[in-house]
Amino acid sequence: MNDTKNSLLELRVTGMCCVEEVSMLKRELVPMLESEEQLRFDLLAGKLSVDMTSTDASPADMIAAVKRTGMKAEFWKDEKSAQQNASLWQRHQRSILTTLSGLMILVGLVLELVVWADAEQTPLLAIGFYLFAVLSGLVLVLPKAWRSLSALRPDMNLLMSVAVVGAMLIGEWFEAATVAFLFSLSLLLESWSIGRARRAISALMDLTPLIAHLRSEDGTVKDVDPATVAVGSVLMVRSGEKIPLDGHVIQGASAIDQSPITGESMPVEKTVDDKVFAGTINGDGLLTIETEKAAEDTTLARIIKMVDSASSNRAPSERWVEKFASIYTPVVMATAFAILVIPPLLFAGEWSEWLYRALVLLVIACPCALVISTPVSVVAALASAARHGVLIKGGGFVEVPASLRAVAMDKTGTLTHGQPKVMDVIPMGGHDSAKLLSLAGALEANSNHPLARAIVAEAESRGLKFDAADDLATIPGKGVAGTIEGEEYWLGSPRFLESHDLDNTDVRSHLETMQMKGRSVVLVGTGEHVCGILSLADTVRDETIEAIRSLHAVGIEHVVMLTGDNLGTANAIAAEAGIDEVHAELLPEDKVAAVEQLVAQYGQVAMIGDGVNDAPALARSSLGIAMGAAGTDAAIEIADVALMSDDLSKLPWLVQHSRRTLRIIRQNIGFSLGIKLLFVILTFFGFSSLWAAIAADMGTSFLVIANGLRLLRN
Incomplete structure (x- = not known):
């Protein structure tokens, strides 16, 4: 260090x-x-x-x-x-001490009830075993209790220690030992619950592959540590193996189990140029991948880092419980003291009787169940969300989705796939669809423009064969021209018609219809006629429409699109997806202003995006949500939640998960306080005992922990 x-x-x-x-x-x-x-x-x-x-x-x-x-x-x-x-002792000391405490009580009880059954007082040997049980149960508690006493800041460790010592002073040895044992058992239960939640999250670490099969330039393959693999290296991934690093496929095809990263239940088919994530599991095919990120920067590594720090970011409920406990415990001590002195001094009560009742109050009022219930619930909620491919970056963000009233969304890459696709193929001039797409593919074969790649991909998906056009020339602002089988063709925007005097009523009618739908239009023609029209658009994700409907169903009042795209395209996408309101042609600062307006109107607002231009709006919203699989690092880092599968259907799930978490937290707090109030009343009227009080407290701890851990279930 x-x-x-x-x-x-x-x-x-x-x-x-x-x-x-x-x-x-x-x-x-x-x-x-x-x-x-x-x-x-x-x-x-x-x-x-x-x-x-x-x-x-x-x-x-x-x-x-x-x-x-x-x-x-x-x-x-x-x-x-x-x-x-x-050592064994360091790993299991609380379990060993708790077991030892319980055994000593059992031996002491046998001595008292069987061996010396007729004795009027507790036998000295039995007292020795009870004392041993007390020390075993409180040995880890007493240093904290002493520190709490010396600082004049009472806590639950001091409450229990005072109760046990008081019980021994009035000769209630069995009850003193029982309180010490049950309190130790309660702390052991608490430790177990935290351990279970910890294991649920640390299981992510087990996803990290230990070996990468690195292929060198001469074709040989050797096994290396993924941490030593440089970006741009070529790796072989065999059937059934974990993918070592983020990258893309350069050879082979296979179905990949991405559930550890994205939460998707079904394997996803991957082929050449598709992205793959470290920690996901290859199916039956042999894949050759080129790495895109170092081991410490992979999606899996980012998830592990974020989850590792998430539990230190506490939820509002946790902070409330901590403040409540800081006031509650001193009040309990003062109340117990009042119960001890007021009845004997003012009403001639028996000192021993009211001392016993004061000790019972100290035991039942211990805030152990209350203070453990919330962090266990929050951590279980974080772990469950991670399993579902929803990365929540801290307990402070677990409760926010429950109170959302409006959701703002970027369009490209969030509501849509972020890539154009050929929507309409309209042949003219005696050509058919296959001929039109072949001509367009030949003219765009060597272009990297997104529209060009979409046209080529559509032609290839239909099994069409074509070679790149000859004598290609770019016409700035309009398109390209080239020779195909000895004849000159051009491909370009509607502006091309003006320079070639090819505009006609039929062509214009199709153009107006497509432009009203917000689609990009590409024409193909010769010097004499238009061969046909292609329309392209960024398509709505398969799950978008149902996700928007589900958001409304779970109580989200308003869903808004914020996009830098033109208004026509934005309106077309919004109409298809079921969006309530559209703001188009926005710069990043305009998106921030729009989010601020929504926050002023609705209070709690989520912003969902995937690009660098979305990052300022994500930061300004009540809850920033990034599309994690395809999103930029800037958006993912600044967001409060990342959807690792880019699946918008996770949004209504997140809202319901947050509400369920809040419901369980409130159940735990209400149940803990209710049980304590009941026993306080019983104690005041003399209907409770030390062992019953600690048993009730331990039972309450067990129930609230079990209730919180329900969030780990799917």
């Missing part, structure tokens, strides 16, 4: 698994820094990141500060390295 300033210090913190621990760490670390913003906590990974840019403290000072909280810090290592280097 580099100890120099102006760097990011990354620590693995053992024992940090709850917002209570985060609060303790903040109390120690923030005074050493300029602001709380220099700290990032990843509960999922047990990772603490500290911006050391403007502090005089050293990494050793930071580690020492963590130690003062009762937790342990060490320089960050990835999960696999940490597991390999950790």
Whole structure:
């Protein structure tokens, strides 16, 4: 680890698994820094990141500060390295201690109820086992409780410790041991739930291929580490293997399982020039691919980095729970003290009875279930979305889709495929469709213009054979001319008609019809007549119409198109897709202004785009959503959510997923507080006990965790 300033210090913190621990760490670390913003906590990974840019403290000072909280810090290592280097005790200490605590209670109970059944008081030997059970259950808790007490900032560790000590002071040894055991079991359950969510996300790491088959210029193939492969290298991918790096196919064809990256349920056919992603799985064919990105820049690598940092970006519900707990716990301590002293002093109550009730209140009021319920739900939601090919870049963005009222969309590459396609082939002058397309293909065979590529692709898809025209000449602003089988032909825009005096009523009628539909028009002709007309347009994605309908069905009030394209084309696409409002011929700054207007009108607005020109609008919206597969790096980096399959049908799913997440979070908070309120009432009237209170708290923790983990299901 580099100890120099102006760097990011990354620590693995053992024992940090709850917002209570985060609060303790903040109390120690923030005074050493300029602001709380220099700290990032990843509960999922047990990772603490500290911006050391403007502090005089050293990494050793930071580690020492963590130690003062009762937790342990060490320089960050990835999960696999940490597991390999950790001893059995380090990996399973909480499980071992909890099991030991439970066994000691069992032995103590047998001694008390069987061996010394007639004894009026708890036998000394049984007390020894109960005491051992208490120490086993609280050994990891007591340092945190002591730190909380010395800082005069009570937390759940202090609540439980006081309850256990108080129970022992009044001779309730069995109940003291039971509370310690069940609290330890609750923390173990909490740790397990975080671990399960962590494994769901870290499974992405297992997608990274370990070997790449690199083909050299002489044709030999050798196995290398994908991290050493340079951009532009040629790789062989055999049947059933994972694709090592992002690239495109230069030879072969196969069906690729892209579900790990895009969430698509069915394999996708890939052939020459098609893009492929690292981590996806080749089908039966042998593929030769040319790499386009280094290992650290692949789509898979970006997903792993984004997901790795996502859980440290906390949702509003998590922040609310943390603030609530910081107020709630001191209030509980004060209430318990009032229950202890007021009845005996004012109403001649028994001190022992009201001390017991105060201890019960401390146990049931422990906010453990409350504080763990939200982060588990949020992390499960992030993992589930990643499985579906929807990359949400942090807990802070999980809840936003639930409150969206309007959605703005770019046209090209978002609503449409982003590539023109031949829509109409209208032969004239005695030619048929095949002849017209062959002539157009020959004239455009060597052009890289998008319209030219679309014409050639259409001709080839119909099985037409043609050679490039001879004597090709470009006519600026109008088109091209060339010789085909000894005869001169031209191909160009409607402006070509003006210079060749070939305009007629029939041609003009077709042109007006196509232009009203927003299509680009290309004519082919000779010096004497027009051979025919081709119309081209960027086509609406297959899933767009249903996605727009579904967005309206889930409650999105207004769907708007924001495009730099001309109004005619925009209106045609909007009419086909079911868009409510169109803004065309926009520059990037115009898109930002349009989004600002929508935000002012509707409040919560999402912007969806794929290009560099969409990035400013993505940043200005309430929720920026990028088309991840075909989108530019700028759009993907600045967006809050990326659709890795470019599938717009994921949008209504995202809205419903967000609402389901919010619903589960609210269920957990309401259930946790409801159970506590019920037991507070029962405690005040003397109808509860220590073991029942901790059992209820642990049961509540289990139920809210299980409820949150439901989000991992498909």
